[in-house]
Amino acid sequence: MSLDVAATKPHERLAAALDGEMAAVTAMIAQRMASEHAPRIPQVTAHLVEAGGKRLRPMLTLAAAKMCGYDGPYHIHLAATVEFIHTATLLHDDVVDESTQRRGRPTANLLWDNTSSVLVGDYLFARSFQLMVETGSLRVLDILANAAATIAEGEVLQLTAAADLKTTEDTYLKIVRGKTAALFSAATEVGGVIAGMDDVAVKALFTYGDALGISFQMVDDLLDYGGTSSVIGKNTGDDFRERKLTLPVIRAVAAADATERAFWERTIAKGKQEEGDLETALSLLARHGAMESVRHTALDWAATAKSALTDLPDHPIRDMLSDLADYVVARIS
Amino acid sequence: MSLDVAATKPHERLAAALDGEMAAVTAMIAQRMASEHAPRIPQVTAHLVEAGGKRLRPMLTLAAAKMCGYDGPYHIHLAATVEFIHTATLLHDDVVDESTQRRGRPTANLLWDNTSSVLVGDYLFARSFQLMVETGSLRVLDILANAAATIAEGEVLQLTAAADLKTTEDTYLKIVRGKTAALFSAATEVGGVIAGMDDVAVKALFTYGDALGISFQMVDDLLDYGGTSSVIGKNTGDDFRERKLTLPVIRAVAAADATERAFWERTIAKGKQEEGDLETALSLLARHGAMESVRHTALDWAATAKSALTDLPDHPIRDMLSDLADYVVARIS
Numbered sequence: 001m002s003l004d005v006a007a008t009k010p011h012e013r014l015a016a017a018l019d020g021e022m023a024a025v026t027a028m029i030a031q032r033m034a035s036e037h038a039p040r041i042p043q044v045t046a047h048l049v050e051a052g053g054k055r056l057r058p059m060l061t062l063a064a065a066k067m068c069g070y071d072g073p074y075h076i077h078l079a080a081t082v083e084f085i086h087t088a089t090l091l092h093d094d095v096v097d098e099s100t101q102r103r104g105r106p107t108a109n110l111l112w113d114n115t116s117s118v119l120v121g122d123y124l125f126a127r128s129f130q131l132m133v134e135t136g137s138l139r140v141l142d143i144l145a146n147a148a149a150t151i152a153e154g155e156v157l158q159l160t161a162a163a164d165l166k167t168t169e170d171t172y173l174k175i176v177r178g179k180t181a182a183l184f185s186a187a188t189e190v191g192g193v194i195a196g197m198d199d200v201a202v203k204a205l206f207t208y209g210d211a212l213g214i215s216f217q218m219v220d221d222l223l224d225y226g227g228t229s230s231v232i233g234k235n236t237g238d239d240f241r242e243r244k245l246t247l248p249v250i251r252a253v254a255a256a257d258a259t260e261r262a263f264w265e266r267t268i269a270k271g272k273q274e275e276g277d278l279e280t281a282l283s284l285l286a287r288h289g290a291m292e293s294v295r296h297t298a299l300d301w302a303a304t305a306k307s308a309l310t311d312l313p314d315h316p317i318r319d320m321l322s323d324l325a326d327y328v329v330a331r332i333s
Numbered sequence: 334m335s336l337d338v339a340a341t342k343p344h345e346r347l348a349a350a351l352d353g354e355m356a357a358v359t360a361m362i363a364q365r366m367a368s369e370h371a372p373r374i375p376q377v378t379a380h381l382v383e384a385g386g387k388r389l390r391p392m393l394t395l396a397a398a399k400m401c402g403y404d405g406p407y408h409i410h411l412a413a414t415v416e417f418i419h420t421a422t423l424l425h426d427d428v429v430d431e432s433t434q435r436r437g438r439p440t441a442n443l444l445w446d447n448t449s450s451v452l453v454g455d456y457l458f459a460r461s462f463q464l465m466v467e468t469g470s471l472r473v474l475d476i477l478a479n480a481a482a483t484i485a486e487g488e489v490l491q492l493t494a495a496a497d498l499k500t501t502e503d504t505y506l507k508i509v510r511g512k513t514a515a516l517f518s519a520a521t522e523v524g525g526v527i528a529g530m531d532d533v534a535v536k537a538l539f540t541y542g543d544a545l546g547i548s549f550q551m552v553d554d555l556l557d558y559g560g561t562s563s564v565i566g567k568n569t570g571d572d573f574r575e576r577k578l579t580l581p582v583i584r585a586v587a588a589a590d591a592t593e594r595a596f597w598e599r600t601i602a603k604g605k606q607e608e609g610d611l612e613t614a615l616s617l618l619a620r621h622g623a624m625e626s627v628r629h630t631a632l633d634w635a636a637t638a639k640s641a642l643t644d645l646p647d648h649p650i651r652d653m654l655s656d657l658a659d660y661v662v663a664r665i666s
Contacts, residue, residue: 035486040493092455095428096448115429118451119488122425125458126481133478138469145466148459155452156371 010323014059017317021062021076022055028080032127041120045087057187058083060212064191064205067317074135074194081144082187084128089151089183091121096159140190147186154178158244165253165269167245173214180220181213204311208321211305216328218298221246225285227332237278243268247297248290249281255288295332302329343656347392350650354395354409355388361413365460374453378420390520391416393545397524397538400650407468407527414477415520417461422484422516424454429492473523480519487511491577498586498602500578506547513553514546537644541654544638549661551631554579555624558615560665570611576601580630581623582614588621628665635662 008016015022035041058079065075095114125148132144158175161167188209192202224239225248239246245253245268253264263280267273285291305325309318341349348355368374391412398408428447458481465477491508494500521542525535557572558581572579578586578601586597596613600606618624638658642651 035489040489041486092451095451114447115492116489118425118428119485119492122458123482123485123489125455126478126485129462129478129481130475133471133474136471138466138471141466141474142463145459145462148462149456152452152456152459153368153371153374156368156373156449156456159448159452160371160373 010320010327011054011056011059014063014317014320014324015055017320018059018062018066021066021079022059024076025055025058025062025079025083028076028131029083032080032084032131033124035123040116041123045120045124055083057086057183060184060187060209061191063317063321064188065195067313067315067321068192068195068197068201069313070191070195072194074137075191077131077134078140078190078194079187081128081131082183082190084124084131085144085148085151086183088121088124088128089155091117091124093155096155135194137194139193143186143189143193147182150182151178154182161245163243163269163271164245165264167250169247169250172245172247172250176214176217177210180217181210184213184216185209200311201313204308207308208305208312208325211301211308212325212328215298215301215305215325218247218294218301219329219331222248222291222294222298222332225282225291227291237281240267240278240281241273243271247294248285251290251293252281252285252288255290256284260284295329298329302326343653343660344387344389344392347396347650347653347657348388350653351392351395351399354399354412355392357409358388358391358395358412358416361409361464362416365413365417365464366457368456371456373449374456378453378457388416390419390516393517393520393542394524396650396654397521398528400646400648400654401525401528401530401534402646403524403528405527407470408524410464410467411473411523411527412520414461414464415516415523417457417464418477418481418484419516421454421457421461422488424450424457426488429488468527470527472526476519476522476526480515483515484511487515494578496576496602496604497578498597500583502580502583505578505580505583509547509550510543513550514543517546517549518542533644534646537641540641541638541645541658544634544641545658545661548631548634548638548658551580551627551634552662552664555581555627555631555665558618558624560624570614573600573611573614574606576604580627581618584623584626585614585618585621588623589617593617628662631662635659 033042033045061079061082062075065078095117128144132141154175155178157171157178161171161175185206186209188205189202192205197205221239224236224246226236240249249264249268253261256264263277263284267277267281302325306322309322312318366375366378394412394415395408398411428450461477465474487508488511490504490511494504494508518539519542521538522535525538530538554572557569557579559569573582582597582601586594589597596610596617600610600614635658639655642655645651
């Protein structure tokens with residue numbers, strides 16, 4: 001049995017440890033996404049919610065609350081809140097990116113229309129807002145309001161930074177916080193706030209979520225270029241085609257000679273891409289060690305996440321969160 | 334001077350009575366829509382905010398707070414909140430309706446793209462959320478969260494009810510509450526809540542805003558068919574072309590004979606519209622007295638709004654709000 005446990009992935013161990021709470025979150029999501037008047041709403045939402053995903057964000061809220069000894073009912077509301085916000089941003093992102101696939105299924109904007117994706121996203125935001133008001137905690141509301149603003153600002157920033165070779169690492173970090181880390185850190189932070197933890201612990205929960213989210217997104221951005229394996233998979237190069245300035249490219253552009261610079265100008269800034277360009281991009285990333293260097297930066301952020309955990313209660317969940325930070329980077333082949 | 338005052342429209346008299354407060358709201362809007370990191374945000378928002386409009390919704394909040402004797406700072410935050418929510422819904426509506434004109438200017442989705450409209454709308458929602466958290470009133474947050482859910486649900490309902498000849502007056506009323514009345518009633522209600530009014534007064538403020546909003550939207554829907562003048566203006570028939578089931582059409586469909594029913598089936602349900610159909614629609618609305626009957630229903634709602642005011646403090650602003658309810662229906666030529 002202990003061998004089995006050791007063999008499972010950390011997020012699977014977290015899911016097992018938070019089994020009952022996750023079931024309560026799933027029930028609350030189903031209940032709150034229902035709309036008596038507008039049946040289109042549960043149709044669109046169910047399509048996404050049933051597709052599932054790892055439910056990492058609500059799990060972070062539940063994990064934080066449990067590790068901090070919370071015994072009230074509101075961690076369930078907050079976990080559902082976080083998942084609703086995440087689902088709402090996915091719906092709006094699919095419109096923005098004109099995506100056709102999400103979690104291995106056709107996207108809502110393809111099955112219904114962009115309009116449904118926009119409006120059902122708005123509905124889920126409003127529902128998440130009602131859920132958090134029910135907790136009666138102004139501090140929780142403040143944290144989630146700020147996260148919502150960071151998320152929206154990061155999305156706009158990503159839009160305006162696309163195709164801009166002058167994008168800095170600092171801007172990239174702001175985009176990553178908006179895209180991923182702001183909701184991760186809010187998820188962990190509110191779990192501690194609802195449990196009545198002191199400022200030091202709440203700050204540690206913020207830092208863990210923020211650093212985990214940054215590490216997670218950097219690894220996603222590496223995987224988009226095939227990780228460090230340099231094998232081209234079927235999803236390799238989406239960011240390249242969408243002309244996104246992610247960290248590997250930012251670093252390769254910074255190290256580029258005149259010929260390489262012309263390549264990035266043509267493919268990313270001007271968007272004139274030809275057969276074979278992705279292969280060239282991969283070879284330039286490799287030549288400047290951009291993939292390895294981003295992996296090291298992701299490892300640094302994972303280390304930051306782990307070290308923040310020392311300010312939090314000694315608890316089996318804390319060890320799983322530590323392992324999760326390692327695992328996030330270990331996903332790279 | 335008193336003659337001049339009597340000659341002005343009620344919303345202009347309200348604007349004059351709330352001059353200083355409205356200036357503070359405008360300043361707060363400018364300050365809070367700014368984004369240090371993403372300059373696209375103030376560009377898109379300024380485009381809409383500068384176009385102005387009557388700023389009716391924030392004025393309702395300021396009017397309610399002043400009439401109730403509020404002397405704190407938070408009515409400004411709440412008025413800005415209400416305007417941000419309104420602007421955010423306009424941005425998303427323009428994407429949904431594929432509009433090209435708003436407040437006499439090209440829409441943001443035409444000037445930039447749908448993506449900017451979606452994301453900047455999200456940003457304004459998040460900003461409005463931060464503003465309301467600053468008031469520190471959970472009751473205010475509860476009211477606005479519920480309004481946000483009603484708005485989003487109403488928008489989805491409108492989408493799914495379009496082209497559906499079975500749409501009932503009850504469904505129409507839900508759509509109207511989502512489109513207009515929910516934000517009107519939240520605007521007046523939070524003005525009283527922040528002023529610490531008792532439940533009777535807060536209920537009266539809700540009823541005034543709700544009934545005013547319903548009356549306002551019914552009149553808008555009448556004006557879309559040229560009001561009761563039966564003269565075809567340049568914007569006449571937008572709802573007909575978009576196959577929206579507004580109250581005049583719902584009533585004409587309910588009274589239709591077999592031939593008329595076939596006309597509505599073809600033009601609204603199937604969307605096969607030809608030259609001259611709008612003129613036919615107008616003549617059917619006239620034949621069944623649908624325009625006059627909707628005008629009477631709008632007058633009834635205006636009367637409901639006015640009668641709710643009796644539970645509120647005797648104040649010059651109260652008289653202006655009463656006149657405003659009359660004026661909303663008097664807009665019909």
